[in-house]
Amino acid sequence: MKVFRAGMALAGLMLAGCQQAPAQAAGGTIEAVNHTRWAINHFSVNGQSGIDIIGPHQGGGGGCCFRAPAQWQPGMTVKIDWETGVHDMEGFPGYADREKYIAWDKKMRSQNKQHTATVPVPDYTGQKTCGITVHFLPCDKVKVTTSCHIYSDPQYPVKEPLSMPEPATCAR
Known part of the structure; x- marks a missing residue:
C-alpha cells in the first residue's frame, strides 16, 4: 500500500509539473515554399533547422519541430535565417579532376547569399x-503561416503563385 501511495504522489507531482508548463498549441514540422528562381540551400526558424535545399519554385523542408504558443499574441514574430544560391549543375566537371571540381565549387559558393528576417506570425486565434x-518570396521577402491547410487548398492563407518573377530592382 505504501508503494501505491508513493506512486500516486509521484504521478500527482508529475501532473502538477505538466500543468505549470506554458500552454502550447499543436506542433508540427518546419516546411517551406520557395517562390523564387534561387535555391534555398538551408533555412531555420528561430534557430531550428528546416532541412536543406529547396529548389527554385518548389516546396520542401520537414525539419522538426515548431510549436506555436497556445494563444496568439499581437507582435509575435519568428526569426528566419536562410541561404540562397544557384541550384544548377550546369558546368559540373565531376570529381575526377579535383582542380576543376574545386574551381566549379568555388564559383557556385561565391553566388550564395546569407539572409535574415524577423517576420510577424499571422493571427491564428481560433484555428488549429x-x-x-515559410514562404520565400522575390526580393528576399518572407511570409509565414501556421495553417494546417496545404498550399494548394483554397483556404490556405498565402496566395502568392509558386513561380513569381524577380523584379529588375527590389524596393528596400
Missing part, C-alpha cells in the same frame, strides 16, 4: 496550428 510554413 500545424507547425510553420
Whole structure:
C-alpha cells in the first residue's frame, strides 16, 4: 500500500509539473515554399533547422519541430535565417579532376547569399496550428503561416503563385 501511495504522489507531482508548463498549441514540422528562381540551400526558424535545399519554385523542408504558443499574441514574430544560391549543375566537371571540381565549387559558393528576417506570425486565434510554413518570396521577402491547410487548398492563407518573377530592382 505504501508503494501505491508513493506512486500516486509521484504521478500527482508529475501532473502538477505538466500543468505549470506554458500552454502550447499543436506542433508540427518546419516546411517551406520557395517562390523564387534561387535555391534555398538551408533555412531555420528561430534557430531550428528546416532541412536543406529547396529548389527554385518548389516546396520542401520537414525539419522538426515548431510549436506555436497556445494563444496568439499581437507582435509575435519568428526569426528566419536562410541561404540562397544557384541550384544548377550546369558546368559540373565531376570529381575526377579535383582542380576543376574545386574551381566549379568555388564559383557556385561565391553566388550564395546569407539572409535574415524577423517576420510577424499571422493571427491564428481560433484555428488549429500545424507547425510553420515559410514562404520565400522575390526580393528576399518572407511570409509565414501556421495553417494546417496545404498550399494548394483554397483556404490556405498565402496566395502568392509558386513561380513569381524577380523584379529588375527590389524596393528596400
